Amino acid sequence: MDHSSSLEKILRSVAITLVLVFFLFPIAWIFLMSLQTNETILRIPPSIAFTPIIDNYTALITGQLRTAAGSLQLNFMQNMFNSVLLSVCSVALSLVLGVPAAYAFARFKFRLGEDIAFTLLSFRFAPALLVLLPLSLYFKTLGLTNTYIGLIWVYQLICLPLILWIVRGYFEDISPDIEYAYRIAGNSWWKTFLKISIPLAKPGIAAAGLLAFIFAWNNFVFALILASADKQPVTVGALAFVTASGIQYGQIAAAIIISITPTLALALYAQRYLVEGLSMGAVKG
Amino acid sequence: MSQLAIKSLTKSYGAFKVFDGLNLEADVGEIVVIFGGSGTGKTILLRLIAGVEEPTAGAIEIGGHDVSDIAPEHRGVGMAFQNFALFPHMNASENIATPLRAAGADESKVKAGVAKVAKLLKIDHVLNHSPRELSNGQKQRTALARALAAEPQILLLDDPLRNVDAKLRFEMRLELPRLLRQSGATVLYVTQDYKEAMALADRIAVLANGTFVQTATPEDIYVRPATLGVARLFGDPSINTFDTVIETEGGTHVVLGGTRVPVADGYRGFGGREVIFGVRPEAVEIGSAGVEAEVIAVTPLNERTVLLLQTLNGWEFLASLPSSAASIPDAGSKVRASFAAVGTHIFDRQSGERLHG
Numbered sequence: 224m225d226h227s228s229s230l231e232k233i234l235r236s237v238a239i240t241l242v243l244v245f246f247l248f249p250i251a252w253i254f255l256m257s258l259q260t261n262e263t264i265l266r267i268p269p270s271i272a273f274t275p276i277i278d279n280y281t282a283l284i285t286g287q288l289r290t291a292a293g294s295l296q297l298n299f300m301q302n303m304f305n306s307v308l309l310s311v312c313s314v315a316l317s318l319v320l321g322v323p324a325a326y327a328f329a330r331f332k333f334r335l336g337e338d339i340a341f342t343l344l345s346f347r348f349a350p351a352l353l354v355l356l357p358l359s360l361y362f363k364t365l366g367l368t369n370t371y372i373g374l375i376w377v378y379q380l381i382c383l384p385l386i387l388w389i390v391r392g393y394f395e396d397i398s399p400d401i402e403y404a405y406r407i408a409g410n411s412w413w414k415t416f417l418k419i420s421i422p423l424a425k426p427g428i429a430a431a432g433l434l435a436f437i438f439a440w441n442n443f444v445f446a447l448i449l450a451s452a453d454k455q456p457v458t459v460g461a462l463a464f465v466t467a468s469g470i471q472y473g474q475i476a477a478a479i480i481i482s483i484t485p486t487l488a489l490a491l492y493a494q495r496y497l498v499e500g501l502s503m504g505a506v507k508g
Numbered sequence: 509m510s511q512l513a514i515k516s517l518t519k520s521y522g523a524f525k526v527f528d529g530l531n532l533e534a535d536v537g538e539i540v541v542i543f544g545g546s547g548t549g550k551t552i553l554l555r556l557i558a559g560v561e562e563p564t565a566g567a568i569e570i571g572g573h574d575v576s577d578i579a580p581e582h583r584g585v586g587m588a589f590q591n592f593a594l595f596p597h598m599n600a601s602e603n604i605a606t607p608l609r610a611a612g613a614d615e616s617k618v619k620a621g622v623a624k625v626a627k628l629l630k631i632d633h634v635l636n637h638s639p640r641e642l643s644n645g646q647k648q649r650t651a652l653a654r655a656l657a658a659e660p661q662i663l664l665l666d667d668p669l670r671n672v673d674a675k676l677r678f679e680m681r682l683e684l685p686r687l688l689r690q691s692g693a694t695v696l697y698v699t700q701d702y703k704e705a706m707a708l709a710d711r712i713a714v715l716a717n718g719t720f721v722q723t724a725t726p727e728d729i730y731v732r733p734a735t736l737g738v739a740r741l742f743g744d745p746s747i748n749t750f751d752t753v754i755e756t757e758g759g760t761h762v763v764l765g766g767t768r769v770p771v772a773d774g775y776r777g778f779g780g781r782e783v784i785f786g787v788r789p790e791a792v793e794i795g796s797a798g799v800e801a802e803v804i805a806v807t808p809l810n811e812r813t814v815l816l817l818q819t820l821n822g823w824e825f826l827a828s829l830p831s832s833a834a835s836i837p838d839a840g841s842k843v844r845a846s847f848a849a850v851g852t853h854i855f856d857r858q859s860g861e862r863l864h865g
Contacts, residue, residue, distance in 0.1 A: 400593035403560040407587045408654065422597050448643030474737045 250483075256476035264472045268340060268445055277479035285424055299478055301453060302460030307458055307485065309446070310439040313378035314386075320379075321386035322428060322498025329394035343387055344382045351444045354380070359448055360435060369450045375444050382435035394420060411487070426492070429496035457482040511536045511694040512557070512662055519552055526552055527718040529566070534711075539688055540704040543741070544598055544715035550698040551590065553715070555663045557696065558587050581610070584837060586660035586693070590667040592651040594639040600650045601626075607658035625653045628687065645676040647654035656691055663693040668838040669704060681707045689744030702742045706730070714738050734862060736855040745814060748792070748825035750785045751857065754778045762854075767799045769847065769862040774865035775854060782857040790816065791851020792827035792838060798846030801825075803837050817845060 254266055258275040327333075328340045338436040358377065359368070367373030368460045397420060405415045423426070452460075461478055466473045517530040526549040531864040534540045540750040542550050555561040559580035567574050573585055586607065599620055608618045624815045626632040629649040634642060642650060648668055655663060655844055683785065685708055688695050691810050699705050705712050705725045711721040714734075722734035733739035739747045754771070756779035761768045794815075801817040804824070809813075813836050815827040827845065829836060837843050854863045 398591060398593060400589045400591055401595060403558065403580070404587065404589060404593040404651075404654070405595065405606065407558050407583075407585060408607040408657070409581045410606075411579070411581055419595060434748070465701060 227409050231478075245376055252477045255477050256472060257480050261469070261471065261473055264476075279473040280481070283477055283481065297463060297474075298452065299457070299460055299463075299481075302455055302457045303481065304459070305371075305446075305454055306440060306456035306482065309374055309378060310436050312375045313382050313439045314436045315381060316375060317382035317386045317435055318428065318432055321383050321431075322390055322417075322421070322424075325387050325390035326394050326416065329391045330399070340387070340391070344384050347384045348487070351380075355444065355448050362449055367449075369454050370455060374450055374454065377449060378439050378442065380443060381438045385435045385438065386428075387429040389431035390424060390427050393424040395494060397423045430494045433490060433493045436489060440482075440486055487504055510534060511538075511571060512564045512568075512696070513569040513572075514553075514557070515569065517553075517566045517568065519549065519556060519561075519794075520564045523671060524717055527715070529742050530715075532713055532720060532723065532836045534694050534696065536694055537689070537692055539632070539697060539708055539710045541709035542696060542698045542704065542715055543700065543705045543712050545700055545741075548715045549718070550700075550715055551666050554569050554587065554666050554696060554698060557662070558585050558664055559583050565581070570617075583662075584653035584660055585662040585664055586658065586836070587664040588651045588655040588666060588668045590670050590698075592639075592647045592671070594642075594647060594650060594654075596639050599636055599638050599643065600631065600646075603639070604635075604651055604653045606654060607660075611658055620834065621657055622653075625657050628656075628690070629653045645672050648672050648676075648680075652687075653664045656687075656693075659691065659694055663688070663691065665695065665697045667698050667700065669699070669701070677704075684708055702744070706742070708827065714741065731774075731850070732862070733853060736784055736786065736860040738854070739853055739862075743788055745789050745826045745828060746788045747788050747853070748828075749786075750781060750823060750825070752785050754781050754783055754854070756780075763822055765801065765821050769799065771852070771854065772849065772865040778854075778863055778865075783863065784857050784860075785857045786853040786855060787825070787847045788851035789826040789828035791848040792817075792825070793846045793848055794827065794829065794843050795846060796844060798844045801843055803839050803841050803843060806836065806839050808812045815844070 255271060255273075257279050258277070259273050260276060260278070263273045283297065286297045286300060287294055328336060361366040365373075367376070387502055401421055401423070402415050405419045406412065410418070421506065440456070441458060442456070446455045447459050452458075457478065460484075464475045464478065512534040514530055514532040517862070518528050519526045526606070536631070542553060544550050552561065555673075556563050557589070559575065559578065563576075567576060569575065570583060570585075588613060594600075598606075602623045608621045613621065623632065626635055629652060631646055631649045631653060634646055634650075637646075639647060639650070648671065652665075652668060652674045670678055673682070681704055686689070688708075689698075697705075697708055698710075709726050711723060712726055712729050713720045714729065714737075715721075717735055721736050722729060722733070724734075729738060730742050733742065736749070750762075750764055752764060754775055755761055755763065756776055759770055760773050760776045760779070761770045762783070762785050763769070769785075801819050801820055802813055804818050806813060807815040807816075808831060811831055812828050813831045813833075815829065815837070816824060816825055818824050825845075854865065855861060856863055
């Protein structure tokens with residue numbers, strides 16, 4: 224018994240290690256790259272012995288990219304700011320719109336309710352390219368091209384369905400009796416929503432918000448077409464590293480490290496909400 | 509004037525009618541048990557009274573006022589749910605405090621209110637626990653405490669003992685009537701356990717097929733069941749039934765197992781009627797006269813012993829004798845069984861209604 228369980232432990236550790244190496248190695252390698260010059264990165268055979276430099280990071284932060292062909296202006300920090308602004312605002316707007324909508328879809332049966340919910344989900348099926356041409360025409364007419372508001376609006380195509388459908392499931396898992404009990408105890412519908420429904424769906428809202436944030440952060444094609452350089456996020460801004468004098472691997476690596484940091488930090492922070500049990504044993508199953 | 513009145517209340521979901529034209533009144537401080545099998549709409553009835561669901565037709569009056577347009581939070585009712593429905597993100601004390609806080613009580617009153625009801629229900633030692641740390645019995649008491657905390661005029665209890673273990677259920681059955689009386693509230697108590705209903709109720713309303721088939725005191729329900737259905741629901745083991753016909757030639761009687769069994773002369777008017785003859789197992793007397801039967805099995809159940817008997821023409825029925833009876837026949841022995849009038853009922857075979865002899 225003891226023997227088999229310790230063998231099991233070893234096998235489990237090996238499996239976990241393999242998975243971790245598979246997922247973390249690319250990140251570790253990119254981190255190492257970000258501390259090297261293009262020459263040490265491209266040498267054959269590759270080696271992990273090198274003198275670390277932080278030039279790549281300073282270049283990104285100061286916006287001065289020195290290449291063999293000369294100095295180049297980079298607005299990576301502007302891209303970074305755009306990414307943060309677009310993702311945060313889109314997710315915030317989606318939560319404000321999506322959480323009450325998810326509650327409505329979960330709790331109330333109304334005419335065309337399922338159809339509306341499905342239509343919203345179907346935004347996720349359609350390839351972005353399908354809607355881009357009409358969208359860019361609309362944007363021109365409405366004067367939304369190259370505005371934050373326009374982009375945040377389009378990002379709802381990404382965030383809203385995710386939040387709506389994930390949070391809806393969590394609301395459905397809350398026993399209506401818990402809400403009834405709070406109302407009968409003397410509280411209004413609105414207070415019940417704020418004090419019971421939202422707190423109990425918090426793990427779901429956190430998960431959905433995080434996922435939506437990652438999807439929004441990673442989006443490339445909307446901003447590429449609908450915005451120009453000063454409004455574009457890091458995903459599009461990274462194209463600038465492909466210069467006439469070659470690809471700046473070191474800076475790309477540093478840019479990747481900087482640009483994954485916010486999502487990573489957010490995921491680590493939200494993790495405790497994600498693992499929190501949902502109904503926490505209040506209702507007899 | 510009654511505290512709670514339900515007037516021709518109807519609830520349907522689409523084409524499915526849960527109940528149709530329910531009427532019920534309850535006086536101040538009265539405990540009315542709503543009794544019925546699962547799926548009869550007992551819980552829905554409580555939800556309608558609490559106001560979290562809307563009736564299809566009919567009216568609910570609390571203290572003489574129609575409450576159709578009054579939101580659940582303003583109806584002044586307390587409710588305990590079958591699944592407890594505790595707020596998982598609040599500890600027991602906060603759960604119980606909810607109705608007090610909603611009523612705008614200040615902190616010292618909230619504290620005093622919680623302490624009082626917690627002491628009454630013997631959960632004062634677990635007030636800081638979150639619901640998941642409570643045993644089922646403690647959860648049930650917390651839910652009850654929450655319903656009682658604001659001293660509502662009307663208390664709706666939805667099968668509160670359903671999910672607790674047998675020992676606790678027994679204890680609570682003894683404890684609850686005192687607790688409920690003390691609260692002074694008008695209580696509607698839902699259950700599908702007839703013993704619970706008998707133990708708690710001032711009156712029992714039996715819900716079946718979308719209507720109250722009988723609303724009466726526990727004694728009346730047991731001794732004078734309105735229908736065969738009601739007679740079957742109350743009593744364990746349940747009532748024995750025989751299909752037979754009332755005959756009037758040479759004294760009013762029915763024939764069971766080839767033997768004449770005389771019935772009260774009042775049934776003479778029903779001569780020739782196809783009936784169901786019902787006998788409670790406790791009313792079966794084993795002696796020297798009556799229907800011939802063979803004892804098939806003997807099951808001792810503490811203070812009572814249940815016999816399975818079979819008449820010569822194959823009808824099986826149960827007899828429940830006090831275990832202290834002088835002689836309990838053995839399995840395989842031949843006996844004669846007679847039926848005490850008080851536990852004997854005759855029902856119309858078509859309608860199932862009890863015939864009054």
